[in-house]
Amino acid sequence: MTTEPQLPAEHAPPSHGQGAGDSHAHGGFAKLVVGAIGIVFGDIGTSPLYAFRETFAGHHRLMPDPLHILGVLSLIFWSMMLVVTIKYVMIIMRADNKGEGGSLALLALINRKSEGKRWTKGIVLLGVFATALFYGDSMITPAISVLSAVEGLTTVNSGFTPFVLPIAIGILIGLFVIQSRGTAKVGLLFGPIMLVYFTVLAVLGIIHILGNPAVLVALNPWYAIQFFISDGYLAFLAMGSVVLAVTGAEALYADMGHFGRKPIGMSWLVFVLPALMLNYLGQGAMILSQDINTALQTIHNPFFLLAPEYLRLPLVILATMATVIASQAVISGAFSVTQQAIQLGFMPRLRITHTSAGAIGQIYIPVMNWGLMVMVILLVLSFKSSSNLAAAYGIAVTGAMAIDTCLLAVVLVHLWGWNKWLAAPLIAVFALVDLAYFGANLTKVPDGGWFPLLIGFIAFTLLTTWARGRQLMIARMREVAMPVKVFVQSAVNTATRVPGTAVFMTSSPEGVPHALLHNLKHNKVLHERVILLTVKIADVPYLTSGNRMDFKDLGHGFHRVVVNYGFMEDPDVPAVLASTKSCGPEFRMMDTSFFLARQTLLPSSRPGMALWREKLFAWMLRNAESAMEFFKLPTNRVVELGSQVEI
Template structure:
């Protein structure tokens, strides 16, 4: 859990498990069917567009397979059982039960696990794993829009070969347009997501069923014996094929990450009743098509499932689905960034709200434009979706493997499952996830290096900020004066002036540096002095009844703690407006907010390597103003500088 430091920067300050009561998630009162339809539009865009390229890449990618019955049946069987084990069993049936008061995702799971294991020696390792999974997500969020949109638009070369040369420019234009409209919000467009994706899944299911009817023998691939025979008869190629087969389950982690928006049951219903059957039908239909057509269908088995006259409409439908999948990933990047800021892993960034009705619809300009630049560069560098798929998969499989590690902690430490049940289950998950991750490592030289590079860069930024912030707070606490001593010595000696002074502080004890500097330079104290700490709990929501804790320290001094969940936004004036037991109501025109802005100095006992200190100092200088982050009135804020050695 975190709190704000003197400048409003989140910092690690633990709260007891009893400290907060979580409010109900917003989806609790909505209809199951409505939410299930909405989940189809948002949650399943990534995994839903996998049929565009997954089957093709398995046979014609960097490790091509011979087009014969054994390989076709083996691949179809692998895809089916991968969806059953990884998505249905691991995520839908088990991991989605590990919600943090209704919220899911790597950071929510990390907050849940680390909050219950703070006394364990291996807690730091768990935190680093969770942070690295978050870092890998950013690499995934760059590749997903690029590969989804490009693979969809490439259908033009199939439906209308004369337009083949326009594939790349059209894909770039679509992606730039998609990122450009983020500022205006996606509420209106989002209303179309559900119907469009429902239509898309229905169409690909029907196309698959038509193909299966022509070659019903493909249904034998439901048997796991074909996947097993594939490994027994051609172990090396089967292992290498896993690097492409895993493309069929990319997006599985989105089910868990988006749980807070829709709820566990609507996502389960959408997956089991609609999405999973549609995907199975389409993959089996593509396999049946390869049985009949052979190499001629390998150019794009997805589009060639449709008659020639319907291929162009299918291109438009698939492109719309790819745009929706990309939108979901972009929105996910905004949401993950907001959580990371609240939990103290990323500096404050400017966050804009794109909907007055829905708090979760946000826009972060820096993240948006960085993603756009990287996505466009990826498309221009790799040129084709086939080349991009070599970079796709490592980030996803790495995150899945980390989720399994965190799941192990959940099973043993939180749920107390018996070892005879938990160990075999975890062994299956580690075997599957480990095999997929190892197979994708073979793609590192041909493009897999990109998400790993992005992941390590983001991981460095996240850990540098978290470590630097903790060091800075530790140094500030070392030099702080006990508040009781300060009140006794200064309260009567200083001149008291009318009004209220609110001093932001990271610690629930000690005198804020801004207060010491104000007294040193201005020689006055306000009639009412409030030492305010904003704490971010490791829970997604904190109920209004538990929002504020007050302590009257005498002589006009008050200690106030305002608590928020990591999915909530800090609005200090709104919280103060509800307070009437701290010397009277707060009037903004009579209230001044004092913040401390730190300047870092080189220390004789450096806590970090020099290059990390410089990186932290740069992030500190460029962090969003605490005034805007906490929504303080612009004309009532005073910033006082202080120097800190780390």
């Protein structure tokens, strides 16, 4: 039985938009760099709050002695260089889909270039699973980031301990509540706040490095190798926490469409990477300067102890603001990924609200927002501390990174035409690193790592069930569809024509829509102008207006219209009809009726999907957003006609 989902087979005309690495955002280069610092690097920028600490004080504890401190710092530095700088900034970010990045955008690009290849279905499954894992990551990131920042209050005064959870939950609830208002105004503050935050990270690190400059030898990879030689298994387990230092690397690629490859790369290499490494080295230098008993105490919260006592409360406040910004970026990313999944046919229609008239990417999805809020609060209440959450963090990220390496292999060999002997060593290095990190994080499964895997498998099941069910439903409807020519010849001779325009929405650009058949059967009339309209989503993010519509005159007042959109665009059927002059007189909404078919699914034993998946698909279809709202149809001009489909 075949269950693999496929991206839409229909391809709209190619876009003549911006080239690789260009941004859809407008503004000067410096403004884009600052914006990237504020949005893109929030997740990876808040890692110093817990990454170094968890390597020593987490579930697999290490003694904070010179061997381990220098070894861990060396692992952190070279992880940032290999994973973030080389893999993402230098290579993967060049594999854009008309300027857009992210697993689904890359998947659409590969599907377009590799249609018909035997391995395409397997690549699609990998890309969908990477998307599914992202949802687990988007739940854990706000919880661990905000909680780790608020826990800094205990370094100011231990009496704050009972208030950590309530304060963290209050901040998180407030963050989700304001999502419906949009992030345009708040976003203006993100860049400056994160500039201050990264500057503080660097300054705190430099102060302690100057006190113990010997820590700089950790940049030598030999200390990471020595760590493995001395404590092989412990070093392997430590990788499960070291990888927390590069969580958020995938955000560089996913947010490329908003800022562009060059601004993101520049801000990472010139500002963010140096600031992060200076802070990590500063934490290491501080611990190395202490006796072992003091170090064992300090290692439980080294980030906040970098600051003198009188500056810790301002540092807690600044770190909390940074974690809120990081959480905001992840939540916005979840909205964006969900929109892409809907447009590419992996999720049912959901209500999407645009919160900015000028910024395309600023959207709000109520169901996703409240669902994330509930899960994040449950995580905080269940795990109770950022250290416990760290055990659950990492598996989703490392899994997605490993899948990105597989997609990269396809890009290098099949899209860019690299010689296999040149591409193989590079992919092997990336795969070795990714699998090592993923394997180390698998040891966390009993301690909480099961959570992102569970969320990932649930999301994967929903995504693939919807994609497969949609294919089966369309195929079943095509089986009973009447040829248009036969219908037109028959209908015009028997039906009464009435004034006005009727637009029949149909998912297939072939055959007669069910809604048209039902309307003629029950009302026995046809409008003077009948439009059979299909909306197609191309596997490119944006289309130029010249590629928007295709027309075919079927005679006797019948017209076939196909409206093309990119997967990052928002369909607006009335607006696009109002702009066309190829189907007779100008469209007037008061003279136009939109007819929609609402299918009721009847699960059956026919081959295609397991019965439980058919029932799951039927439930998803019932709860999908109405096509009327999704396509922005005028509510007082819509007629819905029901039909039953057996799958």
